[in-house]
Amino acid sequence: MSGSGISRATTGRLPEYLTYVKSLPRDIRFVSATAIAKGLELGEVQVRKDLSAVCGKGKPKIGYDRDVLLYSLETALDTRSGCEAVIVGAGKLGKALLGFGGFSDYGISIGKAFDIRNDEGSPDVLPIEELPSYCSLHQIGIGIICVPPDAAQEAADLLVKSGVRAIWCFAPVSLKLPETVKVQYENLALSLAHLHQKVKSIH
Amino acid sequence: MSGSGISRATTGRLPEYLTYVKSLPRDIRFVSATAIAKGLELGEVQVRKDLSAVCGKGKPKIGYDRDVLLYSLETALDTRSGCEAVIVGAGKLGKALLGFGGFSDYGISIGKAFDIRNDEGSPDVLPIEELPSYCSLHQIGIGIICVPPDAAQEAADLLVKSGVRAIWCFAPVSLKLPETVKVQYENLALSLAHLHQKVKSIH
Structure with missing residues (x-):
């Protein structure tokens, strides 16, 4: 994560986002920051900021492609290296x-x-x-x-x-x-x- | 706890104090708010305020009688009723x-x-x-x-x-x-x- 520009506070919340995105039904293709904020009972501004640091901006009115977001979160969390x-x-x-x-x-x-x-x-x-x-x-x-x-x-x-x-x-x-x-x-x-x-x- | 005048925030910290006091070696008779604050990595002002709500003020320069504090915490936490x-x-x-x-x-x-x-x-x-x-x-x-x-x-x-x-x-x-x-x-x-x-x- 060094030099990635993701703050410690954001990093600390990433596993929650990852769990949430993973828990979505398989047929859901897009997920909005609004939905994630609601699901995790977090502030929407905070969620937007966190996700933007990891995965850029979502598509207006649609949100994030679920697979892209999942990949971005896993990469940021380094869960692939083990x-x-x-x-x-x-x-x-x-x-x-x-x-x-x-x-x-x-x-x-x-x-x-x-x-x-x-x-x-x-x-x-x-x-x-x-x-x-x-x-x-x-x-x-x-x-x-x-x-x-x-x-x-x-x-x-x-x-x-x-x-x-x-x-x-x-x-x-x-x-x-x-x-x-x-x-x-x-x-x-x-x-x-x-x-x-x-x-x-x-x- | 209703009407006891102990705030929710204080109540939330009581189990920590109880654990700490219980963890003290048996030969320790008195414990100060300063020592508890240090042991639990909490602010000393906060600890003084919390303990004072449950057990009044400790003795100057000596602190709280360990048994009295233990009893007060257990009573506040209602651990005796089960x-x-x-x-x-x-x-x-x-x-x-x-x-x-x-x-x-x-x-x-x-x-x-x-x-x-x-x-x-x-x-x-x-x-x-x-x-x-x-x-x-x-x-x-x-x-x-x-x-x-x-x-x-x-x-x-x-x-x-x-x-x-x-x-x-x-x-x-x-x-x-x-x-x-x-x-x-x-x-x-x-x-x-x-x-x-x-x-x-x-x-």
Whole structure:
């Protein structure tokens, strides 16, 4: 994306546009910025600006050719080149993510999970000791932490040593990481609690 | 929470404070707004305002008594009274959420998943036909959608008919719902794609 002139904020919204365009019924040939803005509950001005940065202007009164827009979004997101992530922690959540097909839409594959144990003998779960060599060999950029909170920092340290540049952390902790490593926390319990609060506040 | 004078924005941040306070080592008796702000990467003024709405002012130079703050947060969040949610779709993700213990921190339990099939004969997976009666009997307020995208709207319709007031949707779709039903989308693939974008933009 470097030098492409697409802002970080726009880049951050591209996966949403891509999901939306992909979700359109197959017989739809054209899609307007207005329809996308409505479907994603975003401001129309913002959507026009974002799409224009990626795909130029749409045709007046018709919108964007769906296939052209799809191609432009995929190119901008670089989903064609691909990226592999690894999981640390092969419990229920780790295994669910390992088998979750949705990531491939974004050019990301999750091939293996690493754990201290592998009770079911799954071929996709490897001993944690093999993490550094696997990451090095496969040039892994992203590590996903699915271990319990008290093991999360240790898992993060090992991932950093193994050369990952980004960590997606499902454990409810605050990790200490080098500034060069990006981290994104995913707290599912917190998300559900937020929703619960919203419902409560109605009554 | 009605009439408690706690704003929606503050309420939305309470689970974060609760998680943070719970994560403190057991031997820590007092915690300051400054430390919480730093730990959660929030503005200190905001944290002071939020905590003050829930638990009054802390002691000067010492902060809040950890147990008092914990109790105040739990009371405000109503985690002591409890709430049960159900899952529609007992695939890998649904089963992972079913066995995920983290929700209990927020007073939310997930007892059962409903599906059209139950290959493994799990006692916590019930036939989808039983969803309405189960929801009615147990006064279920939240439904969690873990079915494939093309089955998500049907699942949502059934949950609405069954009386849920909120839907947490893991399928990458836009649901059509009555205005009275709150919805929160959780797109794990999108989250990972966002992280991937962040890393790419460094290089």
